[in-house]
Amino acid sequence: MRTGPGFPIERPRRLRGSAALRRMVAETRLHPADLVLPMFVKEDITAPVPVPSMPGVVQHTLDSLLKAGHEAVEAGVGGLILFGVPSTKDGRGSAADDPEGVVQVALRHLRSEFGDSTVLMADLCLDEYTDHGHCGILVPESGTGPAGTGGPGGSGPGWAVDNDATLERYADIALAQAAAGAHLVAPSGMMDGQVGAIRSALDSGGFGRVGILAYSAKYASAFYGPFRDAAECAPRFGDRSGYQQDPPNLAEALREVRLDLDEGADAVMVKPALAYLDVIRRVRDEVDVPVAAYQVSGEYAMVEAAAARGWIDRERVITETLTSIRRAGADIVLSYWATEAARRLH
Numbered sequence: 614m615r616t617g618p619g620f621p622i623e624r625p626r627r628l629r630g631s632a633a634l635r636r637m638v639a640e641t642r643l644h645p646a647d648l649v650l651p652m653f654v655k656e657d658i659t660a661p662v663p664v665p666s667m668p669g670v671v672q673h674t675l676d677s678l679l680k681a682g683h684e685a686v687e688a689g690v691g692g693l694i695l696f697g698v699p700s701t702k703d704g705r706g707s708a709a710d711d712p713e714g715v716v717q718v719a720l721r722h723l724r725s726e727f728g729d730s731t732v733l734m735a736d737l738c739l740d741e742y743t744d745h746g747h748c749g750i751l752v753p754e755s756g757t758g759p760a761g762t763g764g765p766g767g768s769g770p771g772w773a774v775d776n777d778a779t780l781e782r783y784a785d786i787a788l789a790q791a792a793a794g795a796h797l798v799a800p801s802g803m804m805d806g807q808v809g810a811i812r813s814a815l816d817s818g819g820f821g822r823v824g825i826l827a828y829s830a831k832y833a834s835a836f837y838g839p840f841r842d843a844a845e846c847a848p849r850f851g852d853r854s855g856y857q858q859d860p861p862n863l864a865e866a867l868r869e870v871r872l873d874l875d876e877g878a879d880a881v882m883v884k885p886a887l888a889y890l891d892v893i894r895r896v897r898d899e900v901d902v903p904v905a906a907y908q909v910s911g912e913y914a915m916v917e918a919a920a921a922r923g924w925i926d927r928e929r930v931i932t933e934t935l936t937s938i939r940r941a942g943a944d945i946v947l948s949y950w951a952t953e954a955a956r957r958l959h
């Protein structure tokens with residue numbers, strides 16, 4: 614680092630003397646287009662259902678989804694990402710790729726409403742659709758064989774997520790979401806090879822234009838708690854540590870990112886955001902594609918809960934957290950505050 618003349622010649626406070634000065638020298642800027650709004654859409658409800666652990670967030674009806682979508686688009690957010698809450702669940706998550714499944718219906722509505730004027734994304738996973746709540750197809754744990762064939766999986770006593778059987782499901786879901794109008798599909802299940810399987814399915818299905826935003830470095834995090842209420846997808850047993858990343862690991866995140874790019878990911882994501890800012894920075898420094906970060910449900914809930922008690926200044930904390938995620942290197946931030954924050958930026 615260059616050494617300067619030092620104090621009293623150098624006085625960094627000079628550049629902090631007014632709001633205008635601080636604005637001019639700000640190194641990181643938030644823009645509405647950098648923000649993506651995650652939205653939950655639930656089948657068979659007649660009014661939006663509030664999510665108790667996420668004040669201000671609801672499970673949408675089709676109508677309220679469209680309305681909230683308009684508000685987000687008018688505020689200038691970069692895009693919307695959809696999560697479905699189906700009425701019926703089964704072992705293979707059949708509703709996930711049903712053309713009449715809740716996300717597909719919602720995508721068709723949003724696409725005909727918005728065309729290409731915003732970016733429509735769909736979370737591509739099975740956990741919202743399976744009766745066991747895991748992100749893939751479960752098989753009895755054999756204790757032998759490679760992980761891909763139902764070997765040791767760590768998904769729960771006696772059960773493992775079969776990696777390769779799950780890939781076939783993901784390929785079908787990608788086709789259903791693409792056919793329904795998704796601009797980008799966002800695989801979040803952390804199966805090995807998922808990006809490649811989805812890319813080849815999309816290409817052979819005539820959806821070469823549909824991109825993949827890969828949740829590449831998705832950690833087995835306690836910050837997803839409120840989401841599992843919102844999406845009604847808590848695992849019935851076991852946890853996701855057999856497929857999601859272990860929080861202590863950084864090099865492993867870079868490996869996951871490299872594999873996803875090799876398989877054709879158009880953009881990569883780190884998730885959660887605030888507890889993984891170092892991972893965001895390292896990924897940003899390593900790759901030449903857009904990097905997204907997901908400010909997840911638990912990050913949202915913590916701030917809302919503390920603010921509701923008057924313990925923190927809600928708006929300032931929201932802006933500060935979003936700014937820190939951008940400063941760490943994220944080009945795109947998924948946030949439940951996307952619409953509100955975008956409005957404030959005008």
Ligand code: PBG
Pocket residue numbers: 736737738739740741801802836837838839840841853908909910911
């Ligand atoms: C999986 C998925 C999850 C989230 C996004 N996609 C849940 C999980 O992995 O348990 C969490 C998002 C959040 O907490 O806001 N489909």
